[in-house]
Amino acid sequence: MNRIPDIDAFEERAAIAEYDGGLSRxxxxxxxxxxxxxxxxxxxxxxxxxxxxxxxxx
Incomplete structure (x- = not known):
């Protein structure tokens, strides 16, 4: 992979999916x-x- 991960976007998407989407962490x-x-x-x-x-x- 040549892209550098976006930590803020990762954390935000995971939090939304967990709390609003009902997914496990x-x-x-x-x-x-x-x-x-x-x-x-x-x-x-x-x-x-x-x-x-x-x-x-x-």
């Missing part, structure tokens, strides 16, 4: 991650972790 985060082109929330968080550890875009 896990389901809401998966939805938010997919909206940014990730397979799921695990892939999203892994991208961010790799970025922090390596200090460069994966």
């Amino acid at each position: 896990s389901e809401a985060e998966n939805l938010a991650a997919k909206a940014q082109g990730f397979a799921d929330a695990d892939a999203y968080w892994q991208w961010l972790a790799d970025y922090v550890v390596n200090r460069k875009v994966p």
Whole structure:
């Protein structure tokens, strides 16, 4: 993936899906991650972790 994730958009979309959409937090985060082109929330968080550890875009 060449795009840099938008953390604010991820958190906002997940919160809306959870509270207004009735999804679990896990389901809401998966939805938010997919909206940014990730397979799921695990892939999203892994991208961010790799970025922090390596200090460069994966």
